[in-house]
Amino acid sequence: MEFVDAENLAMELIRAQRQWVRVERIGQAADATPREVFGLVRAVVCGWWDRKEFWERGAIWGPRLERLTAATRRWCPDTAGWGVEQWRLLVRDVVMFPEIVAVAETLVNPRMQQLAAENGSGALVRGRGSGERFAAALGKQLGREWLVELEADDHGGPLASWARAVVREQGSPAGAPVRQGRLGRWWVHSAHRPVQIGMGLRRLADPLSAGSGAREGSGAAGAGEPAARRNTRAEVRGPWRAGQGRGLEQRHAQLFAEGLEQARLHVERFGHLAVAHAEGRVQEGFDLGRWLANRRAHAASLTMEQAEQPRCLDAWWNPPWPLDWQRAWHRARIHVHEQGPVHGGDNLMGLPCWLQRWLRHQITHYEQLHDGQQTLLAELGLTTSEVERFHAWPGRRRPTADGLAVARAYAARHGHLAVSQPLVVE
Numbered sequence: 001m002e003f004v005d006a007e008n009l010a011m012e013l014i015r016a017q018r019q020w021v022r023v024e025r026i027g028q029a030a031d032a033t034p035r036e037v038f039g040l041v042r043a044v045v046c047g048w049w050d051r052k053e054f055w056e057r058g059a060i061w062g063p064r065l066e067r068l069t070a071a072t073r074r075w076c077p078d079t080a081g082w083g084v085e086q087w088r089l090l091v092r093d094v095v096m097f098p099e100i101v102a103v104a105e106t107l108v109n110p111r112m113q114q115l116a117a118e119n120g121s122g123a124l125v126r127g128r129g130s131g132e133r134f135a136a137a138l139g140k141q142l143g144r145e146w147l148v149e150l151e152a153d154d155h156g157g158p159l160a161s162w163a164r165a166v167v168r169e170q171g172s173p174a175g176a177p178v179r180q181g182r183l184g185r186w187w188v189h190s191a192h193r194p195v196q197i198g199m200g201l202r203r204l205a206d207p208l209s210a211g212s213g214a215r216e217g218s219g220a221a222g223a224g225e226p227a228a229r230r231n232t233r234a235e236v237r238g239p240w241r242a243g244q245g246r247g248l249e250q251r252h253a254q255l256f257a258e259g260l261e262q263a264r265l266h267v268e269r270f271g272h273l274a275v276a277h278a279e280g281r282v283q284e285g286f287d288l289g290r291w292l293a294n295r296r297a298h299a300a301s302l303t304m305e306q307a308e309q310p311r312c313l314d315a316w317w318n319p320p321w322p323l324d325w326q327r328a329w330h331r332a333r334i335h336v337h338e339q340g341p342v343h344g345g346d347n348l349m350g351l352p353c354w355l356q357r358w359l360r361h362q363i364t365h366y367e368q369l370h371d372g373q374q375t376l377l378a379e380l381g382l383t384t385s386e387v388e389r390f391h392a393w394p395g396r397r398r399p400t401a402d403g404l405a406v407a408r409a410y411a412a413r414h415g416h417l418a419v420s421q422p423l424v425v426e
Contacts, residue, residue, distance in 0.1 A: 049194075165184060
């Protein structure tokens, strides 16, 4: 991932990383090393990546590919001669990683292994009973129910090889050691191993040199080769990182510093960071609303120092409640600063209609509010005691549902609602 700007896919990657911890735990309990599981599953998913039918039916990888390519291009211009195929290869492993983890979790599941083993031949083909059921279950797990049709035509693929190995192990005598190496279920045959990024880029740049890629670096490989050919292969590489291998990290830090400076200017002017999403409307060349929205969405990936900096500007820049509430509170605070604190004992008289409606809603749901919200309301003057005074006001209009409940109880007791004088019930 060192050459790919994957920030806009951060949450999906974080979830996949956490899911991979479960995969490791289950796999190790079954004597499968994480590296072996990952290698086999990566070969399976890379096989799908190379199939046109998968792209024609799938609707997830395409948008991911476009987002990652566009984000990376912002800090790294296209290398000379690069095209779509080079970018597809560069970001491939990042785009596929959530699916790799999902497939791995399925393959280490003992129930799914048993389902694959119930098929006598182990071939995942249509019309072969449990083999089809396994492929259908895998497709359902991935949200791609049509996967069974693709696997029906791939009798010799890595997934079918894995299924045949599962059948062999299930047929072994009880207590027999788990097979390793070429006969093990996690072995990846050389024909199924996906092309690595460096080799793939060399092939795309110079198809005639693909066969000698494995010998690159030896003296004999380049001894009689034209200098132009050697220079071409030497220049084929991923986007170059500036500095000592930390160009992308430094670029992210620079962008964060620029956004933080815009946030500081906004706080100096308005006193808060409860900025609405700009939806494309940029002020003074910088979309602060979008920047803050992205920081909130990826707050889990911020460093402690980065998370603390906006908090120093506005303690509630990323509140655990809706941002609309926070903006309404700031608007109410401006009124309180100009007119004085609100009081519950006067039935909120004299307040603007919009503020009355908002405060009544907060009072009605006061017990369900977050502690931080209650603290902020207290800064407006609406403390817990003021809320109690509001409910105790003699002329309080009760909610319709409460009045109907009292009326229903009165009618059940007296048989009518012909109340001709003031009557207080409960």
